[in-house]
Amino acid sequence: MTNIKLNDGVEIPVYGFGTFMIPADGSTKKAVKEALDSGIRHIDSAVAYFNEQEVGQAIHESNIPWAPFAEGKNGIFENEILSVIGKKYGKSPAQVILRWLYERGIVSLVKSVKKDRMKQNIDIFNFSLTSEDKEQIGTLQTSGSQFFDHDDPKTVDFFEKLVKEREI
Structure with a gap:
């Protein structure tokens, strides 16, 4: 597209x-x-x-993810898989999620009222996820709504x- x-x-x-x-x-x-x-x-x-x-x-x-961060539910920002992947690239779990969505061709609409988070959320274009990273992240998907x-x-x-x- x-x-x-x-x-x-x-x-x-x-x-x-x-x-x-x-x-x-x-x-x-x-x-x-x-x-x-x-x-x-x-x-x-x-x-x-x-x-x-x-x-x-x-x-x-x-x-398909309805919101990129599931409103922070189920400890998504502390998730071990996302944290380990993020550490490898010097990124946060939120940045890993956004990069994963970006690489899948999914438009993300993030919400924050904090300027530092806004800057962090857009700083996802200087790394790429490996096939292994994507496979691990894919295991986190659930069939139920997080909301x-x-x-x-x-x-x-x-x-x-x-x-x-x-x-x-």
Whole structure:
């Protein structure tokens, strides 16, 4: 996939998949899964589309990382495999995760309010992971969401309430 460079120097896939006006009746989930299966890694989504839950479900079921750091859950920043790999390159576990995603062609949207972390997060382009590194990192993937249980009625209630609050 060809990338395009944004004004800030970040590159994103030139081709993306839009979800605007796709009904949240299972159609969005099916379409996004098919887009991901086709190799598309740039998915447009917004709360105003009222189908973002199905977008999230499709991404979750495809085992593509929904957020690069899983909000720090399960001790991801202290993970031994990521720490050992990072030490080898003089990088943090967060940088190893971001490099792994980058090398897989996955666009990462990281969030931080700390300037030093922002600088660290972008400092991933001066090293490459070996096949062995990638294989070890791949063992860390889980089939479940790191954020919430999609089948839990409390999760559904939370998102229903969120949608109702945002309706005009």
